[in-house]
Amino acid sequence: MSSAIIERFLITEKDKKALSQIVFDSKDTSDDFFDYSKVVVKKPWGYEYLIFENESVAVWILYLKEGALTSMHCHPNKKTSLVVLQGNVVCSTLIGQFERAAGEGLLIDKGAFHQTRSISELGAFVMEIETPVNKRDLVRLKDKYGREGKGYEKSDKHSVNLQNYNYLELHATETPYNLKKQFGQCSLTFKKISRSQGIDELFTLNKEDVISVLRGQILNQNGQTVIEVGDTITVEELKKTVGPHVANFTEILVTKKIDTLIKTTDYISRFLVEHGVKTVFIVPGNANVHLLDSIGRGEELSFFCLQGECSASMAAEAYSSISGELGVLVVSSGSSGTNAISGIARAWVDSTPILVISGQDRIEFDPENQVRQLGNKSLNIIDIVKPITKYAVQVTDPNTIRYHLEKAVFLAKADRSGPVWIDLPIDVQGRILDEKELQTYEPKQPSIETISPDIISAIRELMVQAKRPVLLGGNGIRLAGGETAFLELINRLGIPTLTSRRGADLLAEDHPLNFGRPGVYGHRKANFVIQNSDFLLSIGSRLSIPLIGRNTESFAREAKKIIVDIDRHELEKLTLKPDIAICHSADHFIKTLLEGLSGFNEDYSNWIGQCQDLSSKFSIMSEDYQHKTQINPYLFIHQFSEHLQEDEIIVYDGGSIMNYVMQAFQLKRGQRLICSTGLELPGFAVPGAIGVSQWSNNKSIYCLCEGQGMQLSMPELQTIATYQLPIKILTFRSQGNATIRKIQKDFFGSRYVGTDNEILFGCPATEEIANVFGIPVIEIKNPDKIADGLQEFISQKRSVICEIQVDSDQELNPRMGFTIKDDGKWLAKPLEDMYPFLERDVLQN
Known part of the structure; x- marks a missing residue:
């Protein structure tokens, strides 16, 4: 391995002899003046494409797959510079070889045979600068793919579908002077130097930076050409020239190796780790594959995949609720984002800090989001979620990703916490960044006013x-x-x-x-x-x-x-x-x-x-709860809570289940209750328990839901089974929609519009469904089975479902009372005047 950044391959007698022995038609190597702009040439070892061309030089990008190698070939009439932009390669001649890394290269004489092989796991990108311009000036000596003696690839190997390749586009109508592009582990900067301007600017570069001349030449103090078109040297070598200058105008391409280069999504993954994130909840999609790959490769991040975005958003929210940490959710584009809104709305109402990162279709053809839909599965999700987030933004400039991440995380936790959303188009996800150039966010630290x-x-x-x-x-x-x-x-x-x-x-x-x-x-x-x-x-x-x-x-x-x-x-x-x-x-x-x-x-x-007298007089037992043929949920919840130990975690649905728990559950020291209180989401408990399980370190989680919530959550039984989560589910089987049915009974003449389907058609058999996922089911259908059933349920060491058969048309008591006036207006009673109403003298006293 050589220590020089730019090595030179000089033509040798072996090269001359080998070339003389190859029979080829000179017509096959003469220029056909084909326009290679906007074309990718497919090769058996990868692909290549033109990024810049003038009358003197052509600049190409080559991608070599891992282990792939070019033919052993030469260019009889043109000089070639090779500079590695990403990865590592081995460049061989007929007499030796050199290993080259990013920012290193070769200057190859006319007629010198050479071959390049990628030795990087992810392949390698190499820049090739050729002068004069003639892509057909190619003679192959040996080739792994059987192309010996054959000329350059014809049009059947050309692809105009540039989206399938890591394509760097430069506008060829005019030289992009002072334009800087990043590619792989390097940056490319085009410069134009005049005689009056001098080349002092080049001396401000790092000594290991690489300079390639695209037009003109650099002279020494005697007027002799020391660097001509197509040559590539380092700044350190240039400084050795005495009195370097240019005659008129010279065009330069500067290649700078940047150790701070990083892929956008790799930066995001590392950012999350640096901000204390341990678990990311994900749902795979076409538009978030870069994010998934970066998260998957992050050794300090764990990811958890759910069946759908709605469940994943609720899991992330519950994780944040139990842990006090930032919940992170990664979804894709289109309906993937809209499916997550329920959980994010819950986080907004209940002040839970969540960071959502959504994938998005490419934005290059509609940067202002003016078209209703252009790409596949694309949707302007940001304008949809702005009302329920503290910060929502689509990142179109990769160099702003740090700014938006820092701002989002800060706002998610600042003051009243809540969800934030970053939308990341897929063409931005894969871009390479220079961390030194990333914009930062400087939050205005709120001055904590002293309380007077x-x-x-x-x-x-x-x-x-x-x-x-x-x-x-x-x-x-x-x-x-x-x-x-x-x-x-x-x-x-x-x-x-x-x-x-x-x-x-x-x-x-x-x-x-x-x-x-x-x-x-x-x-x-x-x-x-x-x-x-x-x-x-x-x-x-x-x-x-x-x-x-x-x-x-x-x-x-x-x-x-x-x-x-x-x-x-x-x-x-x-x-x-x-x-x-x-x-x-x-x-x-x-x-x-x-x-x-x-x-x-x-x-x-x-x-x-x-207060103690009130507590004694109006305890849970004063509400006249009784088991009938089947089970009174209030009494069951009360008994269930007595069986639990301190520090247990209970996750439960909104609606009637929340009412049962709030009324009858007897909290012990260290226990946590996690519920969708603000929106009272049905179907929250199961995905919520899944989210909590990622924080609880294999501790059993108790999950309480009604039949409707269970039905909504059934796909996530697969998640519980796949990950073998110790989630114990209590499902209360009843006529369903208990809260709504109670209103319909009391105020709408028992007309159960929209709430009678379970009565008419029945509920699916929980045991049959659970068996599909290998989850055992315990049934408690009457009161005398409660004690034994609970003992069996709680003693389980794995996931289990316990189905409770609730009394038919269970009352929700006590509850707020109303009076309906003759004009149909509902008047709420004071908070203390709850139904079932007390005798007036009792209430007054």
Whole structure:
């Protein structure tokens, strides 16, 4: 192996002798002046194409497949320079060989036989500069592919379909001076140097950079030509010339090896690792193959493939919810992107940080996205998802990929977290970047305003005056990393504490100050507590309609309301009238408040005693839940929760299942509840459990869904079986659509429009379907089988489905009550007046 960057192959006597012994017709080597622009010439070892040509030289790009080699050939009448742009090759002559890497090359004399072989796993790209211009000036001595004595490839080997090749296009109408192109591990820059300008600019290049002369020549101080058309040397060699200059104009091609070159999708893969991403959820498609390959080759990244984009988006969202880390989803173009919208909308509503990277069709013919659809499966997904993302952009310039990634990740986690979306056309995915030239994003770090001591003093004074204070915690506390501080605040304040639906797992059921979860389907006891309060401190809860009820004027009607939320829009919405609104992250507020509570020691024992009485009087048993012929889901959920251990993870669907869990599940210390609370997505639980499983390190995940959700999720049973995930599914078999049917029964004369299909046609047999995937099924059809069935279900070490036969037309109690006026207007009752309605004297007392 030689140490010189550019080696020279001189013609030898062996070359002359070998050429003299080859019989060929000189007509076959004479120029036919064929126009090779916009043509790829297919070779048995790969392909080649013309990127630049003038009257003196032609510049070609050659691609050699791994292990492939050219013929041993010479050009009797033209000089050739070879420069490796990517990979490694071995160049042989009749007397020796040299190994060449990116940025290294050869200058080959007329008539010198040579052969090039690729030794790189991914093949090699080589630039060939020939002078004079005549592609047919070719004589083959030996050839692995049987082309000895044959001339250059004819038109049957030409391809005009340039999209199938790594094609570098330069406009041949005029020399692209100062144009820089990146190819492989090198950059190519075309320069035009005048006599007045001088060649000092070339001396600013790195000494190992390679210079090729395309027109004109470089002279020494005596006017002698030292570098002529077609020659290739290094800057270091040029500097050895005394008094170098040009006579008139000289055209130069500079080849610079760049160690910082990287493929766009390889950069993305590394970026994810550097930002702490461990798992990427993927769905393969035509337009994301570059992304898939880069992620698959990333040793520090694991990927997880689901059956469809909707499930994958929910899995990524659940993964982020359980881990507190950025969820990452990779989808393809067209319907692949639209299929993912349900999960992304859920992340938007529930403030979950997710990065979506979608593939897209090529954009070169429609860079402004003006055409409704041009390429196969293409769709302007960015304008569709903008309303439900914090940042959505299509990357058209590869050099901006770092900027957009940094901005997206920052915004996904900043302030109120949420999803972001980057759309990456496939022709951008495969581009080679110079990392030194990537644009960066400099976020404006929000100045964390200190909470005024006057605000803390005002809160403290209100608490001193309060007789019935209540603390309400929401999921914003967990999103801000304030769980531990929240527990400290509860103990310091010593006041009754409630949690929102998403914040339910902040506090164990047996905590002496935990009095439940208020809401339209919440605990009756919790609603009484919050409605009787005279001071309400809400931290990290959106206080949405499902929590405060539709009769918003009556919510905590006598309470001074201090509301802490990171999103100012939540504080300014019309459904709330806070006495003190504090726009801050939950953890910062809690820590500031704790500092201001020094010496605080108010006694609220009387109020706590009242709350305990309410808790006792309106416990789950007070709702008159009973098993009938089959199983009451509230009682089942209650019993199921008693069987579970601390630190278990439970993932469940929205709708009726969420109501059962919120009403009857008894949370233990360290347990996590993951649910689609904002959108109440049916079919969330199974893909959500799959996402959680990628964080839980092979721990069993409990998954609760209704029959409809199970049907929507059945393709993902294949995922569970393939990956052997320890997911235990409880599916509640009933008439389905329980929440809607209840409304139709109460207010629409039991006309079950659109909700009676399961009654008319029945549900598919769960056991028969599960058997296809090799997943065992346990059935619990009547109450006396619950204890044994649960024991068998929980003791399983692998995936299992337990089907619960729910009582026919199960009531959803307690729930928000309505009154319908004569004009048809629905009036919501106050939060404490839940159905089944209590006797009025009981309610008043």
